[in-house]
Amino acid sequence: MRGAVLHAPGDIRVEDRDDPTIEQPTDAIIRLSASCVCGSDLWPYRGIEDVTGPTPMGHEYVGIVEEVGSAVTTIKPGQFVIGSFFASDNTCEICRAGYQSACIHREYVGAGGAQAELLRVPLADGTLVATPGPASDELVPSLLAASDVLGTGWFGAVAAEVGPGKTVAVVGDGAVGLLAVLAAKELGAERIFAMSRYESRQQLALAYGATDVIAERGADGVAMIKELTDGLGADSVIEAVGTQDSMMQAIRSTRPGGHVGYVGVAHGVTLPGEELFYSHAHLHGGPAPVRRFLPDLIKRITSGSIDPGKVFDLTLPLEDAAEGYRAMDERRAIKTLLRP
Amino acid sequence: MRGAVLHAPGDIRVEDRDDPTIEQPTDAIIRLSASCVCGSDLWPYRGIEDVTGPTPMGHEYVGIVEEVGSAVTTIKPGQFVIGSFFASDNTCEICRAGYQSACIHREYVGAGGAQAELLRVPLADGTLVATPGPASDELVPSLLAASDVLGTGWFGAVAAEVGPGKTVAVVGDGAVGLLAVLAAKELGAERIFAMSRYESRQQLALAYGATDVIAERGADGVAMIKELTDGLGADSVIEAVGTQDSMMQAIRSTRPGGHVGYVGVAHGVTLPGEELFYSHAHLHGGPAPVRRFLPDLIKRITSGSIDPGKVFDLTLPLEDAAEGYRAMDERRAIKTLLRP
16 A cells, blocks of 8 residues: 655655554454644654654544454444544543543554555544444545544643633644634633634634634733733633643633643643642643544534534645645645545 | 741741731731641741741631721621631632632732731631631631641642542642541542651541551652552542652652642642643642632531641640741641640
8 A cells, every 4th residue: 555654854755555454353444535644743744753763654534444353343344434543442441531542552543654545443443433324525524633633622622621601712723723713612612712823724713713813922922811801811721732832821821710721742841830830720631532522523523513624725645745744844734634 | 916937947936026907998907816837838947948038927827806997898806717828809700710819819818927916817808707606715726727728638639629439649748638638538539548658647647538548659659559549540639748759749640531639839840741741630729719618618617527627736835936847847746736
């Protein structure tokens, strides 16, 4: 099969790779209908994370089940399925508490490289969720978004305790941040501040339900949020970047007793304990337990009530993955969808 | 009046100070029935916090109202009252959300020095809570505990989402940690791990409802908690120390999706963002909004259902405050009560 491999920072190649096979009786092999490039793929692409050798890339996927292992009982060949970047048994105590991304048997599905034609998914019964029927082509982008960026933005909103009547700020205008805006809207937020300085992203944020766009960053961004909230700060702040600056901006934008939901993969972040202590903020986040939200998100997508697929503003054949990375790196695209 | 003043690390003196007077029409002056030495008083006493000049000490207080300002309407002279270390209006949006220690008008009551005969309490109507009638001498220690250490331990338990059926670990065996054990028990925890290596504190923790005592610290303490929880960690962990080691011990003792409630005043703490991200822990804490809990705590104390006053294992006349500090510094006493 063909698949994208990162050889060094900036060096993505689509090349021949071995077809994946069933390795464990709980595995499934799926034929990908679509995959995509994640903001977190840019960390190694930009050399901020080490690239230790040729690395198959991609961890977001939707597709049709091709084959299942002998112990797989609920997932069947022919089903259109969605899964998350972490495989989970969905039965352990941690999964039952809703933290499938910390499942005691979790495996990183992305190790197999989802920017490809085929993908091995471990723990298929626990990991994959089938759509009610075949997925129409036009729904594929939205269903693909559910695999990570929608599920992650949704978790950010849930971790930030977004709910009816709440004032919400979203730090980060990548696909996760934009879909956190959508999640906040769906969860009933009264006011949603999208922090962005890019016109196309601002527009999508507004389309997804943002009530205000804030172009200021850092201390100026915090000051603007305070100004718009009687000096108190937002009830709920979703952090969708993962840098020191964005985390501090999120914490400082939160009112005492408010909640920060952080889903940007942390890189080089250290939180000052004293400031955190006196902030009275709640902090929660981490790799999103997307699996918790998939059944609900699939329902919202197939019923047409949400359209998270709009975050894909560039669609390319898998063979052109390198251009897809470049476009995101240069901020020419919010998110690139790849068609095998 | 007489009052305790810290002149330099280790140098506490009880000396003549000016009687406090009504400065704002919302003030009250109370005649203290008892005061005490707090674990947090030991930070400057030990020189870990700077002592910039002679500092009146003490921020925990119960007593009888002597005089009120012209704008005070609900608090009356003659009432026996308890307040918290932060004065609060108890009417602003932050107070109404239960974060009186972050009230937009908050003032630090301890600035007046509660280890004394008299104390000025700002925002008296919002800050003070009167007992149903005069307080019997034997209830004074428990009511005094409600002013800070009980309210703080209680907030730690609430911030850690302690509830029925939960497994709880408490890091720290000072008065706050011990009363966090009591709070966890009252809030319905099923299993309570008290982390302590001091015999007298272990005994009090067991009396307050701890089901297990863990003498190991740091990585060994974390390993022990994991061993006792099927490798998962505790549901709720209360951090009642405030150091880097204790915070990391708390975070690492928490299962994915579990809650850390941190109430030890943070000193020199920096939290590693990546580890926090992958821990999936919830974090919440800060200076306890004791005022939120006072009416409930007073009811539990006056009805005899809890006895938090047991944390005072040394009672001295105010004049002997220096010995009270020494005894706590040298861990000869858990907590010193001072009688003016």
